[in-house]
Amino acid sequence: MAEVRPYYSEKGLTATFYDLTTAMDPSLAGDIDIYRSLVPPEGSVLELGVGTGRVAFALAESGLSVTGIDLAPTMLVQARAKLAAADPRVAARLTFLQGDMAALNVAGIYDAVICPYFGLAHLPAGTAWRNVFAGVAKRLKLGGLWAFHLPSAERMAQAPATPPDRPVFQAPLDASGRQLSIFIHARSAKPGVGRFDQIVDHVVMGPKGQVERRARERISYYAADPAPYALAAGLVLDRPAIDLGGVGAIHVFRRD
Ligand SMILES: C[S@@+](CC[C@H](N)C(=O)[O-])C[C@H]1O[C@@H](n2cnc3c(N)ncnc32)[C@H](O)[C@@H]1O
Incomplete structure (x- = not known):
């Protein structure tokens, strides 16, 4: 019987083919433009669960500075390989760090914190989500936005x-x-x-x-209503959730 490994694990293939499969995933169409629209020109972004840098590279190419953290070495290996091959002006705007979004240990204050493509849904709602939201609130400028893509539970x-x-x-x-x-x-x-x-x-x-x-x-x-977690972290709803392909939505909260 085939051994079952965790997603993104060393001997798995999810990370290897991540860029190929996401490039063809219609449920992600337009997501990068939405994140870009939330940040002022040349602004700063902290991306939680940055993965291979699918979103981070596109934002950096638009002139934004992006710090991305991820738990999985397999995903960061790919992000760093792309970084080494990137235009040096784009590469200079990107930082990739290994870390857990539920125990945020990054410096800096950002215009936006984002968590694209179900990154938050990899963590159980409850204590882990509370820790993520509390960490995010500490890293946001006043007026800064916290945007994350969650799957639809239904x-x-x-x-x-x-x-x-x-x-x-x-x-x-x-x-x-x-x-x-x-x-x-x-x-x-x-x-x-x-x-x-x-x-x-x-x-x-x-x-x-x-x-x-x-x-x-x-x-x-894991899916849950994010509103109570935002409230507990002192964040307010910025706009109605933005539907993505009918299978999920980007939720946007703000630090006032
Ligand atoms: C579906 S991928 C999204 C990658 C990228 N943001 C994108 O949109 O293409 C989710 C990422 O979240 C990462 N992740 C899962 N749990 C995490 C945690 N507790 N802290 C940091 N990253 C985590 C995974 O390793 C994976 O790279």
Whole structure:
């Protein structure tokens, strides 16, 4: 039986193919423009769960300074490889640090703190979210914005079961015919406590359909109403949540 590893783990494939899969994910369309619109020109951003820098590089290319923190070394390795190859003017505006968003240990005060693509949903609501919001409030300028993308609990609870042998994603990896397929091996929902679990298989197939690599990883998402956490951290609602692809929304709070 295939070993089940945590998402983003060293021997998994989620991190390896993260940029490929997110580039083709319609539920993220337009998210970077939304984060960019929340920050003044040449402003400063702290990104929690920065991953491979999908958002951070785009913001830095627009002239913003971005400090990104992430827990997963596999994701930071990719961010730092891209940093080494980036235009030096863009690279100078980017800092990547390893750290836990629930125990924020970064310096500086920022125009915005962002947590794109379900980063916050990787942590259980409750103490961890309280710690994230309290840490964020300390790092925001007066008037600064805290924007985070959460999945819709309703949509996750209603997600149709996908047969484990039908890929939910397929893409060519090179011109020789190698391809990546992703399957949902198992999915379960505990909507009462806002928890959703998935076991995901990444399979790399060679030109003749032979399996070259396979990795099985598990991920849990947590969903909850963020308003009480914001209130406890002294943050106020800045605007109604911004729907993204019907499967989630970007929530925006402000430090007054
Ligand atoms: C879905 S990725 C989002 C990456 C990037 N922000 C983007 O939008 O493409 C979520 C990231 O959150 C990171 N993460 C999960 N828990 C974390 C924690 N407690 N502290 C910091 N980062 C965390 C993961 O390692 C992963 O890189």
